[in-house]
Amino acid sequence: xxxxxxxxxxxxxxxxxxxxxxxxxxxxxxxxxxxxxxxxxxxxxxxxxxxxxxxxxxxxxxxxxxxxxxxxxxxxxxxxxxxxx
Numbered sequence: 428x429x430x431x432x433x434x435x436x437x438x439x440x441x442x443x444x445x446x447x448x449x450x451x452x453x454x455x456x457x458x459x460x461x462x463x464x465x466x467x468x469x470x471x472x473x474x475x476x477x478x479x480x481x482x483x484x485x486x487x488x489x490x491x492x493x494x495x496x497x498x499x500x501x502x503x504x505x506x507x508x509x510x511x512x
Contacts, residue, residue: 429477430470434501452495463493465507475506 434454450463468476469489482488499507 429480429505430472430474431503431506433469433473433475434498450493452498453492454494454498454501457495459493459495464509465494465496465499465502466491466510467494467502467507475502477505478508479505 450459451457452459453467453469468478468482469492470476470482470487471489472487476482476488494502494507
């Protein structure tokens with residue numbers, strides 16, 4: 428069972444911006460420009476599940492959330508996936 432703690436936000440001075448699609452990064456809270464290309468599966472324990480881990484969606488899952496490109500670099504490939512919402 429592969430899981431990892433949700434990374435902490437970096438201390439970037441960039442301010443959040445409103446976007447037309449409304450996607451914000453789960454890690455830092457900043458607006459994601461353009462399409463949200465990286466998604467992570469957040470659990471009720473505030474951990475990320477490996478993308479190939481079977482999860483009981485009704486008990487442990489909080490769902491899939493977008494992550495911005497800068498924060499996505501800090502998340503191992505096994506814990507993120509590409510795709511649309």
